Amino acid sequence: MQYRWNWTILFVEPYFGWLLAGVKWTLLVxxxxxxxxxxxxxxxxxxxxxxSRICRAIASAYVDVFRNIPLLLQLFLWYFVLxxxxxxxxxxxxxxxxxxxxxxFSVVGLGCFTASRIAEQVRAxxxxxxxxQRMAAAxxxxxxxxxxxxxxxxxxxxxxxxxxxxxxxNIIKNSSLALTVGVLELTGQSRQIEAATFQGIEALTAATVxxxxxxxCVIVGMRVIERRVAIPGTLGRG
Amino acid sequence: xxxxxxxxxxxxxxxxWQGLQTSFVLVALAMAGGILLGTMIAVVRLSASRPVAAVAxxxxxxxxxxxxxxxxxxxxxxxxxxxxxPVGAFTSALVAFTLFEAAYYSEIMRAxxxxxxxxxxxxxxxxxxxxxxxxxxxxxxxxxxRMTPILLTQSIALFQDSSLVYVIGLHDFxxxxxxxxxxxxxxxxxxxxxxxxxxxxxxxxxxxxxRLQHRMAAA
Numbered sequence: 001m002q003y004r005w006n007w008t009i010l011f012v013e014p015y016f017g018w019l020l021a022g023v024k025w026t027l028l029v030x031x032x033x034x035x036x037x038x039x040x041x042x043x044x045x046x047x048x049x050x051x052s053r054i055c056r057a058i059a060s061a062y063v064d065v066f067r068n069i070p071l072l073l074q075l076f077l078w079y080f081v082l083x084x085x086x087x088x089x090x091x092x093x094x095x096x097x098x099x100x101x102x103x104x105f106s107v108v109g110l111g112c113f114t115a116s117r118i119a120e121q122v123r124a125x126x127x128x129x130x131x132x133q134r135m136a137a138a139x140x141x142x143x144x145x146x147x148x149x150x151x152x153x154x155x156x157x158x159x160x161x162x163x164x165x166x167x168x169x170n171i172i173k174n175s176s177l178a179l180t181v182g183v184l185e186l187t188g189q190s191r192q193i194e195a196a197t198f199q200g201i202e203a204l205t206a207a208t209v210x211x212x213x214x215x216x217c218v219i220v221g222m223r224v225i226e227r228r229v230a231i232p233g234t235l236g237r238g
Numbered sequence: 239x240x241x242x243x244x245x246x247x248x249x250x251x252x253x254x255w256q257g258l259q260t261s262f263v264l265v266a267l268a269m270a271g272g273i274l275l276g277t278m279i280a281v282v283r284l285s286a287s288r289p290v291a292a293v294a295x296x297x298x299x300x301x302x303x304x305x306x307x308x309x310x311x312x313x314x315x316x317x318x319x320x321x322x323x324p325v326g327a328f329t330s331a332l333v334a335f336t337l338f339e340a341a342y343y344s345e346i347m348r349a350x351x352x353x354x355x356x357x358x359x360x361x362x363x364x365x366x367x368x369x370x371x372x373x374x375x376x377x378x379x380x381x382x383x384r385m386t387p388i389l390l391t392q393s394i395a396l397f398q399d400s401s402l403v404y405v406i407g408l409h410d411f412x413x414x415x416x417x418x419x420x421x422x423x424x425x426x427x428x429x430x431x432x433x434x435x436x437x438x439x440x441x442x443x444x445x446x447x448x449r450l451q452h453r454m455a456a457a
Contacts, residue, residue: 003319068440069433070398072412077433080425169303176305180405187307200315208304208312215303 009199010206019206022189026214029106029185030175036111037118037171044115045122046148059119066116071109071177078109079181106178114171118160121167125159126152158229165222172214186210243424247431250418257414258435264328264410265397268335272396273389275336276343277382281373283344284351294344301341306399309338314406327408339396346388350381387451394443398436411435 009015048059066074079102083091094101129152137147179188190207194200247254282294301309313334318324354377362372382389401412409417412432419428 064441065437068398068437068444070401070412070436072401072404073429073433073436076416076425076429081429084426173303173305176307177402179307187305187311191311194315204308204312204315208308211305211308212300212303 003201005202006197006199007202009193009197010202015193015197015203018184018189018193019186019210022184022186022207023210025103025178025183025185025188026172026175029103029110029178029183030172032107033110033114033175034168034171036108037114037167040112040115041118042122044119046126046153048119048123049126049152051144059123063116063119066113071113071174072180074113075106075109075177075181079105102178102182106175106181106183110171110174110178114167114174117170118164118167121160121163122156125156125163128159129155158226158231161222161226161229165219168218168222169215172218173211242427244427244431246418246422246424247427250422250428253418254411254414257409257411260328260408261397261400261410261412264332264335264403264408265393265400267332268339268400269393269396271332271336272339272343273347275340276345277347277378279340279344280347280351281378283348285369285373298341298344301338302345306338307402307405310334310402310406313337327403327406331403331406331408335396335400339392342392343389346385346392347381350385350388351377353384354380384454387447387454390447390450391444394440394447397443398440401436 010019044059044062047055048063050056069077082105083094083101085091086094098104133151133155134147137151142150175185176187178185179191184192186207190203193203193206197203279294279298283291283298286294310331313330314327317330317333358376358380359372362376363369367375400410403410404413404416407413415428415432419425422428
């Protein structure tokens with residue numbers, strides 16, 4: 001088959017603008033989902049290490065549910081199924097008045113999915129500190145809350161930074177699934193350009209290059225954070 | 239809330255079962271190919287000359303920085319151009335998954351090989367094996383056995399990721415569910431059912447892996 005190359009297509013309006021819009025939506029989906037994922041992930045991760053048996057059961061149930069269903073299906077459940085199961089007036093509000101429901105549902109879906117992975121990292125980060133610190137804190141008369149606030153969490157936060165980097169990369173890559181519910185993020189836009197111009201290789205190359213650049217930015221940014229917060233005297237990570 | 243009616247799901251089961259079989263075949267083939275290719279990449283990265291190792295590292299890092307959906311689209315576009323005639327969605331998806339997962343499997347195998355003590359390699363070379371023989375008969379069998387739980391965990395992730403062939407319309411389980419759900423206008427029942435099936439398979443598989451891990455740790 002003959003393929004007719006035309007790289008200039010990427011820099012011609014409207015296609016260049018489409019690509020920029022794609023980058024914008026990728027960042028908006030991944031960024032907003034990242035906040036949800038961090039918030040839920042930290043809470044669930046800490047719950048998983050508490051002495052209370054109920055707390056631990058809740059945490060492991062959350063992780064099991066969100067890790068064992070494909071992300072694509074989770075997005076469909078949020079977007080197609082949840083509005084039908086909600087009370088009628090609420091579902092109606094989502095369908096009629098919420099602007100860009102596809103954006104909000106992808107953000108929440110991606111956030112809750114990533115939270116389950118972050119929760120596992122946070123739990124491992126706390127457990128890796130060892131029982132000695134916990135017992136020392138108890139011996140000093142710290143309450144459980146104080147132990148977490150002053151001893152465990154500051155240490156764990158540094159432990160989880162490297163795995164959080166790969167989760168940050170994953171959330172950018174996984175934000176591409178938002179195209180299946182109609183968010184025109186980077187991958188979606190490159191498909192649009194392919195459909196409009198038949199220049200598939202050029203369009204996919206552009207999106208691929210942007211993904212690689214975003215990945216590099218996250219890696220560099222996280223390295224800087226790791227250096228800044230490294231505890232003096234420990235083997236600096238990163 | 240509407241009334242749920244599960245009879246449509248029961249009715250559509252033969253069609254869904256076919257989709258599920260397609261998923262299983264796709265995952266099994268991609269897993270076998272991916273582990274084989276991934277092991278070769280890992281060996282190349284650890285023992286080939288520097289430029290060759292750099293190419294292998296570039297392959298792994300390149301694929302790992304791109305979303306799987308992108309990779310699926312890439313191969314859906316490229317494989318027919320490359321071969322010169324149209325191929326089905328299954329073939330291009332299989333190529334995409336094999337090459338994509340090989341990058342992840344190779345990282346696992348690299349860690350596994352690195353975990354084998356250097357004395358093993360030295361001993362193998364000392365009794366006159368070539369480097370390739372040492373890998374083939376001494377290092378890789380041990381690395382493979384040690385990494386089995388992690389390779390299986392990655393394969394469970396692969397099974398979940400296989401649902402992404404939805405975007406190129408390959409009739410796997412996910413796509414079949416989507417088709418019937420829309421045809422019968424019963425999105426709730428079908429998507430909930432699909433979630434249950436995926437959950438049951440992945441949850442029980444990961445429990446088996448966990449038990450295997452415990453048994454290996456005890457041994």
